[in-house]
Amino acid sequence: MNPVILAAAAPGVTADFSQETIWASIVKAVLIVVFLLTSVLFAIWFERKVVARMQVRPGPNWHGPFGLLQSLADAMKLLLKEDLTVTRADRFVYLLAPMISVFCSLLVFAVIPFGPSLPFPWTDWTTPAQLTDFPVAILYVLAAASLGVYGIVLGGWASGSTYPLLGSVRSTAQVISYELAMGLSLVSVFIMAGSMSTSQIVDSQTQIWWFIPLAPAFVIYVISMIGETNRLPFDLPEAEGELVSGYMTEYSSMKFAWFFLAEYINMLNVSAVAVTLFLGGWRAPVPDGFLGGALNEGWLPILWFLVKLWGVMFFFVWVRGTLLRLRYDQFMVFGWKVLIPVALGWVVVLAVVQWLQRIQGVTFLDFIPWIVGGAIVFIAIMWFWPEKKEAPPGADADKEPVDAFAGGFPVPPLPGEKLPPSKRFGKEVHGE
Amino acid sequence: MNPYVPILILMAIGAVLALGGVAASAVIGPKRYNRAKLDSYECGIEPTPHAVGGGRLPIKYYLVAMTFIVFDIEVVFLYPWAVDFTTLATFGLVSMLVFLALITVPFVYEWRRGGFDWV
Numbered sequence: 001m002n003p004v005i006l007a008a009a010a011p012g013v014t015a016d017f018s019q020e021t022i023w024a025s026i027v028k029a030v031l032i033v034v035f036l037l038t039s040v041l042f043a044i045w046f047e048r049k050v051v052a053r054m055q056v057r058p059g060p061n062w063h064g065p066f067g068l069l070q071s072l073a074d075a076m077k078l079l080l081k082e083d084l085t086v087t088r089a090d091r092f093v094y095l096l097a098p099m100i101s102v103f104c105s106l107l108v109f110a111v112i113p114f115g116p117s118l119p120f121p122w123t124d125w126t127t128p129a130q131l132t133d134f135p136v137a138i139l140y141v142l143a144a145a146s147l148g149v150y151g152i153v154l155g156g157w158a159s160g161s162t163y164p165l166l167g168s169v170r171s172t173a174q175v176i177s178y179e180l181a182m183g184l185s186l187v188s189v190f191i192m193a194g195s196m197s198t199s200q201i202v203d204s205q206t207q208i209w210w211f212i213p214l215a216p217a218f219v220i221y222v223i224s225m226i227g228e229t230n231r232l233p234f235d236l237p238e239a240e241g242e243l244v245s246g247y248m249t250e251y252s253s254m255k256f257a258w259f260f261l262a263e264y265i266n267m268l269n270v271s272a273v274a275v276t277l278f279l280g281g282w283r284a285p286v287p288d289g290f291l292g293g294a295l296n297e298g299w300l301p302i303l304w305f306l307v308k309l310w311g312v313m314f315f316f317v318w319v320r321g322t323l324l325r326l327r328y329d330q331f332m333v334f335g336w337k338v339l340i341p342v343a344l345g346w347v348v349v350l351a352v353v354q355w356l357q358r359i360q361g362v363t364f365l366d367f368i369p370w371i372v373g374g375a376i377v378f379i380a381i382m383w384f385w386p387e388k389k390e391a392p393p394g395a396d397a398d399k400e401p402v403d404a405f406a407g408g409f410p411v412p413p414l415p416g417e418k419l420p421p422s423k424r425f426g427k428e429v430h431g432e
Numbered sequence: 433m434n435p436y437v438p439i440l441i442l443m444a445i446g447a448v449l450a451l452g453g454v455a456a457s458a459v460i461g462p463k464r465y466n467r468a469k470l471d472s473y474e475c476g477i478e479p480t481p482h483a484v485g486g487g488r489l490p491i492k493y494y495l496v497a498m499t500f501i502v503f504d505i506e507v508v509f510l511y512p513w514a515v516d517f518t519t520l521a522t523f524g525l526v527s528m529l530v531f532l533a534l535i536t537v538p539f540v541y542e543w544r545r546g547g548f549d550w551v
Contacts, residue, residue, distance in 0.1 A: 015434055025438040033445050082461045087470045099450035101477075106446040110439050132438040139511065140439075161472035169493050176500040183507040190514035249473055254457035258450065329550030332496075336548040340503065341539075347510065348532060351517070355525045358518055412545045 013135055015113065015128040015199035025407060028131045032109050040264040044071040047317045054321040083253040088160030098251065098258035101151025105265035107144040111137035111198050112272045114283045115301030129198065129282070129302060138186060138196045141273060142179075145228070146350030149175050151262065156247035167246025170236055170328065177335040178234075184343035185220040188350045189277045195423065202281030206288050209280035216346045218278045220339055222315075225270040227335065230263065231316055233323040234331060271312035281306050289300075495547055506535050 007302040045060060045068055052059025060067030085091060115129035134140070149172055154167020190196055191205040192214065204210075211218040227234040243249075248259045274280060282289070282301035295304075328336070402418040404410050413419055513520060513528050542548065 013435075017433065020433050020438075022433065022437065022441075025433070025441050029438060029445050032442065032448060060491060078451075079457050080460055080462075081457070082463060083458045084469065086472055088472050095454065099447075099454065102453075103443070103446045103450045106449070110442050126503045134435040159472070163472060173493050176504075177496060180500065180503045180507060183504070184510070187507070187510045187514045190511060191517045194515060194518065196511065196515055245471065253461055254453045256484070258453060258459075270439045311453040318444060332550050333548060336499075337543065344536070345533065347530065351525055351528065354517065355522070359521050359525075412547075414544050 005339070007360065013133050013195075013197040013200055014203040015130060015133045015197075016117070017128060017132060020127065025131065028127075031112075032131060036106060036109060036265050036268065037261075038106055039268055040261055041071040041075065042068075043264050043313060046313065047320070050317045051321050054318075064221075078253055078257040079254040083255065084250075086159060086250045089250065090158040090160065092153050093158035094250075094256070096396075097151050097155030098255040098262075100154065101148055101262035102258040102265070104144050104148035104151065105262040107271060108141050109272065110268040111140060113199050113202055113277055113281055114305050115299070116296065119298055128199070133197050133199045135195065135197050138190075138201075138273075138277070141269075142183060145266070145269065146176075146179060148262065148266065151259070151383045152247050155251070155259065159247070159250035161250050162251045163244045164247045167243045167249070170243075171230060171247060173332065174230065174234065174236060174335075175228055177332060178224040178339070181220055181335060181339040181343050182224040182228060184340065184347060185217040185224065186277065187347050188217040189349060191347075193352055197301045198276050201277055202283065203359060205280045205283060209262065209278065209283070211278040214278070214350070216342070217350075218274075218344070220343050221274060221278065224335075224339060225274060225286075226316065229266045229270055229316075231267065232320040233325050235325060236328050236331060248277065259276075267313065267316055268309070271309050271316070274312050275305065275308040279312075281305065320431060492550065499542065499547065502535065502538070506531075 048070070049059040049067065060070035063069040063073050085094060106234055110131045111133055113128070113133070116127040119126045119128045152175070153168045153172045156164040156166075156171070159165070189201060189210055193201045195201060195204070215278040226232075230236075231350060248256055251259060282296075282305040284295035284300070297430050353367075356367075357364075400418075402413060402417045404413065404419055509531065510528070513524055517524065
C-alpha cells in the first residue's frame with residue numbers, strides 16, 4: 001500500500017488506525033467476542049431479573065450471588081444436551097443456519113467505538129477503542145445485520161416442519177419490513193454528521209446528541225430496532241401461543257443456543273448502534289468542555305458507553321414487561337403504512353430544512369413565523385375538514401362491477417370499486 | 433494496515449466459535465436413538481406429511497419481498513447523497529426529491545390496490 005495513505009486516517013474517519021498492528025487487532029477482536037459472550041450471559045440474567053421485579057417475583061436467585069450464574073448454568077446444560085437432527089430436516093442447511101445466525105451477529109461490534117484513543121499507563125502507546133473504522137462503517141453494520149436473516153429463513157425452512165416454516169417466513173417479512181424504516185431513520189443522521197464512519201458520527205455529537213434534534217428519526221429507529229430483533233411486542237416469529245417457538249422449534253443443544261445467543265447479541269448490536277448514532281456514543285452526559293473535557297478522555301468513555309448501552313437494554317426489557325404482543329396483520333400494516341411513510345416524510349422535511357440552513361443561509365429565527373403559520377393552517381384545515389360520512393347500507397349495490405381481467409391479468413380492485421360476484425357464488429357445494 | 437483486515441480477523445474468530453460450539457456439543461452430548469424423538473413437532477398430533485402446502489407460502493410474502501427490494505435500493509441511493517449533502521447542494525436535493533416522488537407513485541399505487549393489507 002501507499003505509505004502516504006497509511007500515514008493519515010482515511011478521509012471522513014476520525015479514529016486514527018495508521019499505527020495499528022495486526023496483533024492489536026487480534027487482541028481487540030478476541031476481547032470483542034469475549035465481551036459479547038459475557039454480555040449475553042449478563043443480559044439473560046438481567047432480563048429475567050428485571051421482568052421478575054416488574055411482576056413482583058424474585059427471579060433467578062439460586063446460582064451464584066443474586067442468581068448471576070444462572071445463565072452460565074443454562075449454557076452448560078445446553079452444551080451437555082443431545083444434538084438432535086430431525087428426520088425430515090435438510091441436514092446440511094439445518095446445521096448451517098444457526099452458525100450463520102451467530103456468525104453474522106458477532107460482526108457488528110467491529111465498528112462500534114467504545115471510546116476515543118486509549119492511553120496505556122507507563123507507555124506512550126495509544127490505540128483507538130474500536131476494532132476498525134472506515135468511511136462506510138454503518139453500511140457494513142446494516143449488511144451484517146441483514147445477512148443474519150439467512151440464518152432464520154434457512155433454519156425454518158430446513159427443519160421440514162410446519163411451525164418453523166411459518167415462523168421463518170413471518171420473521172423474514174418482519175425483519176426486512178422494519179429494516180427499511182431503520183435504514184430511512186439513519187439517513188437523517190448521515191445528513192447531519194456528513195459521514196457514515198462511526199467515529200466521525202460520535203465526533204459530530206460534541207455539541208448535541210442527535211436524538212434531540214432528530215427526535216422523529218430516533219423514535220422510528222427505536223420502534224424498528226425492536227421489530228428488527230424480534231422482541232416483544234413484535235416477537236411474532238416466536239409467538240408461543242401460535243407457533244410454539246417459531247424457527248427454533250426443531251433445534252436442540254448448541255444449535256438452539258446459537259439462535260438464542262444470536263438474538264441477544266442482536267439486541268446488543270442495535271442498542272450499540274442506537275448509542276453510537278443517536279445517544280452520543282462514548283460521550284459523557286455533560287455539556288461540552290465540562291471539567292476541560294476530562295470526562296471524555298482515557299478509559300472513562302468506556303464507562304459512559306456501557307451505561308448508555310445497558311440503558312437501551314433496560315428499555316428493551318421494560319417494553320417487554322409492559323406491552324402486549326401485536327397481531328401479525330396489525331404489525332405489518334404499522335410497518336408499511338405508518339413507519340415507512342413517516343420516515344420518508346421526515347427525510348424530506350429534514351433535507352429541505354438543512355438545505356435552507358446550509359445552502360440558503362436561513363437562520364432558525366426565520367423559520368418561526370413559518371412554523372407558527374403552518375401550525376395555524378394545519379389546525380384550521382383539521383377544524384373544517386368534513387367528517388367522513390358512513391355510506392348507507394346497499395349504497396354500492398347500484399355500482400357497476402369492474403372487470404378485474406381488463407388488462408389481461410387479474411388486478412385487485414381500488415377502494416370503492418366492486419368486483420363481480422364469484423361464478424361459484426350460490427352454487428350447491430359438491431357432496432352436500 | 434488496511435481497515436478491512438480486522439474484519440477478517442473477527443470473521444475468523446466468529447467462524448471458529450460457531451463451528452466449535454456445535455462440534456463440542458456433538459462430541460460431548462449423549463446420543464440415545466429414539467424414533468419418536470427425531471420426528472417433527474406438531475403439538476402432539478401426527479405431523480403433516482409436508483410442511484404447509486408442500487413448502488408453498490402465502491403470496492403476500494413474495495409481495496413484501498419485492499416491495500422490500502424497491503425500497504431497499506431507494507434507501508441505498510439515499511445514503512451517498514446524505515453523506516455528501518452539503519457538496520451536492522441544490523442539484524442533489526432537487527434530484528433526490530424527484531427520485532423520491534418517482535418511488536412514491538408505485539408506493540401509493542400498491543397501497544390503493546391493497547398490497548399492504550393483511551386481512
